[in-house]
Amino acid sequence: MKISVIIPVYNAEKYIFQAVESVLQFEEVYEIILIEDKSPDNALKVCEELAQQHTRIKLFQHTDKENHGASASRNLGIRKATGDYIAFLDADDYYLPNRFHAEKELFKDPKVDGVYGALGVHFYSEKAEEQYYKVFRNPLTTVNKKYGPKEVFPGQLYMLGSFGMFSIDTLTVKRDSLVKKMNPLFKSTLKLHEDTEFLFRLSYYLDLYPGIIDKAVALRGVHEENRITKIGLDKKMPIVSRSILWKEVNEWAQNEKTIPKNIKTHIERMHRSYEIAKASKPKKWIMILKYLILDYKSIRSGLYNINFRNTII
Template sequence: MKISVIIPVYNAEKYVSKAVESALQLSDVYEVILVEDQSPDNALQVCHELVQKDERVKLFQHPDLGNHGAGASRNLGIEKATGEFIAFLDADDYFLPNRFTAEKELFKDPKTDGVFNAIGTEYLTEKGKEEFMTNINDDELLTVNYAAEGNEVFRGLLGLTPRVFGSFFTLDALTVRKNSLETKKLRFNEALRLHQDSDFIIKLAHQCYLKSGIIDLPVAMRGMHDDNRITKIIKYSPQYNQRQFLFWNSLYEWSTTLSLEKDAAQHIYLQKKAFELSKKKGVSKTIGLLAAVFKNPYILKTKYRFTYSHA
């Protein structure tokens, strides 16, 4: 396998060396592509040093040298990648030695576009652990509940399977054929500063054929520390609701261009509508909610909690 590992780098001078080294130790890694995103710390200098240490490490920045977010950085990495396969790694996370074990077998099947696995959680600071437990508090092993492939992965991610599919798998645990991304014209939504990874994964699961790999053991570790943006957002707060609306609205706009199964299209629309209503207040919110419930009572089963006092 010739795998290009794409690492967006922002404010990660303390962690990026370990991330890069964890990828370089794997024989199937053909290149490590660092995309530095105008970091406020000394990350750019660390990246230059990593390039000098190993010829497989390549460094890029955006044409204007500005900050464009993780989605745009990953898109640039995809454009620059020359490997047959693409893998992603956050700069504060790292791969384990079994990272591509399942891929070596599963990609022998030409219909397989992508493989996903489980990842573990490592607390790099006590404050990071506290914020994680308060605002996220999902399982330390981020995985799915059972092996799945094809359309069941897409439906499972939307919560539409008879069995509960489980937690979201992450980009750190995903490997995909570059040709599949090109053929399907799949890229990250650069307008999303958060959740662009979840948005990408759901779209990928619908448009490509994904298979589960190692789902009972971690193949990578995500690092939780003081600067994790995602752990600082309190669930069902106005900021959380706004981020969720942007995420579901992105999926909704995408879904209107496709012929999705009716229940999948409805689910995406109702999630978008629920978080759209969350931005309203007082009488207008009450009227909007009553109208939405009258039109489709299933909106009350969305991820948004209409009873949250600050919504």
């Protein structure tokens, strides 16, 4: 196997060394692609030192050397990758020694486009654990049992908690399958949940198989500066950001001719439920009454997510 591991780097001076060291342990890793995204700290200097020390490390910045976000950085990494397989890692996370154990066997089957595993949690400090334990009270982010590849896309849409979820950190995909079947790759228009939107589309176009899902193959590093964990504690931001996510998913689904009508309808209703949830109270109740008459299932879809319920109770 020749794996290219793509690591977008922003404000990760304290963590990037550990992330890179966790990847260098694997002989299967052909190259580590660091995309430095105009960090305000000394992350660029650390990346330069790492690239000088290890021939497998390749360092890139965007052409204008400005900040473009995680999506654009991952896309640049995919364009620069020359390995047969691509894996991703956030700069404050790290791989465990079993990260590619399942991949070695599963990718022998030509039908396998991608493999996903389970993600654990590492708190970098007691303060981080105190602040964010409620966000990561479940120590394992994983799909709850082994599903076939055709079940992954509807499982994420319909089964929610009973299906589980997987992380971009635990995903390995064939480069050719990714480049040929995914257009666009990561959407630069999304600043939050860009990986979730990507995984929705990826699981529709590619055949993804479970690897190790009963124990972690990588760890999410949680610290006080985590952007996504701070947002997780904000009562309003998850509703707004998920509304934007489902808007993007809905636009894609309505334009994708091969998606069955019932799935398009479900996605549209999920988008509609978040639109209702984020609306101000006068408008919210007008929308609720409207859809109780025109499409009550939009309300029913909304009642399955806690953010929606909390805004109307």
